[in-house]
Amino acid sequence: MQRPEPQEFARVLSSMCTEPHPAARAAAERYLATNPGDPGTYGAVADLEREAVEMLGAVTRLDDPTGYVTSGGTEANIQAIRIARNRKRDVVDRPNVVVPDHAHFSFTKAADLLSVDIRRAPLDEDYRADPEAMTALVDGDTVGVVAVAGSTEYGRVDPVPALADLAHDSDALLHVDAAWGGFALPFTDHAWDFADAPVDTMTIDPHKLGQAAVPAGGLLARAPALFDTLAVDTPYLESTSQVTLTGTRSGAGVASAVAAMEALWPDGYRAEYERAQDLAEWFADELRDRGYDVVDPTLPLVAVDVPTDTVEALREAGWRLSKTGAGEARVVVMPHVTRGMLRAVLADLDRLG
Amino acid sequence: MQRPEPQEFARVLSSMCTEPHPAARAAAERYLATNPGDPGTYGAVADLEREAVEMLGAVTRLDDPTGYVTSGGTEANIQAIRIARNRKRDVVDRPNVVVPDHAHFSFTKAADLLSVDIRRAPLDEDYRADPEAMTALVDGDTVGVVAVAGSTEYGRVDPVPALADLAHDSDALLHVDAAWGGFALPFTDHAWDFADAPVDTMTIDPHKLGQAAVPAGGLLARAPALFDTLAVDTPYLESTSQVTLTGTRSGAGVASAVAAMEALWPDGYRAEYERAQDLAEWFADELRDRGYDVVDPTLPLVAVDVPTDTVEALREAGWRLSKTGAGEARVVVMPHVTRGMLRAVLADLDRLG
Known part of the structure; x- marks a missing residue:
């Protein structure tokens, strides 16, 4: 037909999104029939995923990064909010996350999914997060604060160090959404990455400016223990637990992320x-x-x-x-x-x- | 390297999962750089997704199906539980879902994500759901009942009509997880599909026995209104709202699902x-x-x-x-x-x- x-x-x-880099396209086609969600069975692509996370650590200046290749920025943002919520599950009853008003609509999805209140603070006159306005929304039930590094509508970069301080003053996590901006920001003067500020988790998507094929998002965490609250037992797989939101995952996305980053970084x-x-x-x-x-x-x-x-x-x-x-x-x-x-x-x- | x-x-x-059908592989490669998550921009693959849903309706005997191509069975199961929860949000405070003990671990993920209690009922001696044991777990806070059509461990098919009655007697939804079994069951005598019983939602994955490339899961619903509780506004896309769990999605998966079903159904x-x-x-x-x-x-x-x-x-x-x-x-x-x-x-x- x-x-x-x-x-x-x-x-x-x-x-x-964009046309994938030729090396990324070739890698995606080669690994089309693999599933990093089942690393015991599909070992080669599981090795590639570890390599992808290492390379994302290099881009965001995080040594020994923990993380995985997500289906995209939405999954990464949802999982970051889930980590922040679960970390304080025993102490906070009605969790909230404070975000600048330009935070992506995936945070609205996260709010519905996770039963977390998303409190949106007005921006400053240059379309960036206003730390004062965000401070006014933080309270004892705040489990996370979000900074956007490359906003969806205007490409703005929030004051990440100030927002990290705000988060940590309240024993909340600081999540940076660099889904789109992450592969441009290393070449600018913006303070946005794990070396610039005590960032806890970050979204950075190879399938946007990273020029990998869809689906290849990225979620990184500074402390490996942050992922422990997400682990679910997987009785019938060769591996024994899973922290990802999805189960079967695309090996094509993982392989193409590695290929794109090898070809293009830095x-x-x-x-x-x-x-x-x-x-x-x-x-x-x-x-x-x-x-x-x-x-x-x-x-x-x-x-x-x-x-x-x-x-x-x-x-x-x-x-x-x-x-x-x-x-x-x-x-x-x-x-x-x-x-x-x-x-x-x-x-x-x-x-x- | x-x-x-x-x-x-x-x-x-x-x-x-398996090696994709050759036609499915070719379609995946052709549509690698498309995003059905942004249908206003990527119109051709959005048309293909409507076709995929129509064909899934043919496989499961549902006229005018509503649904979409998910990242896999896990997303579809999570979304089905989310629909069941959100539908009764105003009347149920501590929602629960009653599942047979062999229900996939994605329901455990759904429980954590959605703050829904998953109540697991023991199986009968033939590894199938036991309607009596499940009835004992249903109460006024039950928002959903799950039947598995092709269980992960033993390939068993639960008594779907009896479980649909159980769900509807309690004003809960009946979800069928046919993620793996859905492309084999049409050729058996099992009662499992939308014509066999008043099933509300179903998971059926083209990327398993459907021989499509990963990622191509499927979620179907009998009543279009069931998806309304999932809608999130999408201010900066050409389309205006989104019911999917992920944002950017794989056009490769969608195109390969259509190609596989065209080549192989029935x-x-x-x-x-x-x-x-x-x-x-x-x-x-x-x-x-x-x-x-x-x-x-x-x-x-x-x-x-x-x-x-x-x-x-x-x-x-x-x-x-x-x-x-x-x-x-x-x-x-x-x-x-x-x-x-x-x-x-x-x-x-x-x-x-």
Whole structure:
């Protein structure tokens, strides 16, 4: 039967995923029929997963990292909140987690799943977490505090060290969501990683800026014991317990994460960050020259205030374009996004806007 | 860098996954860089997902099915329990779910995640759910009852119609876990599907006996409204809400599920079930002839009581073999398991046992 073509990336402007690196694609195809969820049976891919975690530790400057390759950032964020909740299960009855308002909607899922209150604090005027506003929401039932390093809507980086202090003053955990930003931030001056601050857990996704194939998210923890509260017995597997949210998992994702990081860490990621950041700044300037309000790109993500009708017209012209909660059009300068694509967007904007 | 070979299936005896069908592998490779979690952007794979759900409805005899392709059976089981819990959130304070003792460990994960008590009822003497024992555990806080159609350890099928009555008498939902058995059961006389009983939700995994590539699990519901309690707003996507547990999802899994089901439903799955069931019965007879106790294979899964030392010796000889909770060796006759493999196992058993 004839099938539609899979998505071409030539018109995708708002996705946080991208075309996998060729080495990542090859590795995914080679390991398609393996299951790191059953490491006793599928030993080769289990070894690769240990390697993936080691490499994620190098990217985030954590020696001897503990963690695993998740199905994506949502699973990693849910699991981090679950760790924070379970750690204080015996002392806190109605747990809450304090997050900045731009925290990803996966934290809303986590709230429903885990019966944890998510308290959202307003941002500062530059769309970053405001430690004072977050402090006002922390109380004796707070089990976790979240910092975002590369926010979904504006690519902003929260003040991670200040939020780590806030968390630890309340005996809560500090979780950093660097799902998207994690493979760009090592080449910036932002303080965001395990060496910059006493971060407890972190989400960093190889299948976003890491250029691995989906599904390859990442969850890391500084202290191995943090994972102990997640362990569930697995009677019929060759291994004996499991801390992951899912059971059977994708060996393709694990293998492609290792292949991408081997190919690109650090020089390839640095080159891509510099290319994308330059391009984002150029695109922002072009938009400003046309009179549009632009949210300044601190990472390669441009949000621009264009009328809803114009966004709709651009979509009808074939651009895969989404909006922020406040209504700006949102362009994520992923590896597949070229200057040629952005010139074409500008031309369509001039014609349709 | 030189990499170890990915798992060869020639020695895998206990996995519930298998080598994907060639058409499923090709589709997975083609759709590797798509994300059904963002259907506005990745439209082609979103269409394929609707097709996958339709086909799963055909396999389980449900008209107009609602559901989605999950990361696997664990996500599907967790989500089914979440639906049951959320549906009664306003009336039940300490929800419980009553399951037969052989229910998969994903229900233990669900219990921890969702703060739901999982009450495990003892099985009958044939390793099936005992409706009387389960009735004794149901009370006013019961939000769900689980039936297993193809148990992980012995391949047993619970009395689904009786358990559906039990659930509905208590205004609870009946969830059927057919993660593994779902692509064999249509060719048996068991009563297990949506037409056999008023089943509310079902787990059925294309990436097990369905011969799709990982990750492709399946969750179906009879009433579309059951998914409404899971919906979370998604401000920055082109779509506006999401009911899945994960966010970014694998287009490879979705596309390969459709390709496998198109290639194999129903005749290919029937032929494979008949081959595997014959082989399981032959293998069970061979083991009995050698004096071993065998749990009779009602589906293509053989559990045999061999001493622990012998299981260890078989593992050292290279067989990927796991044990049941009671200690039997467990051979799952998946599509990659041939008579030649089982003859070789028997020869090793004769030599080592």
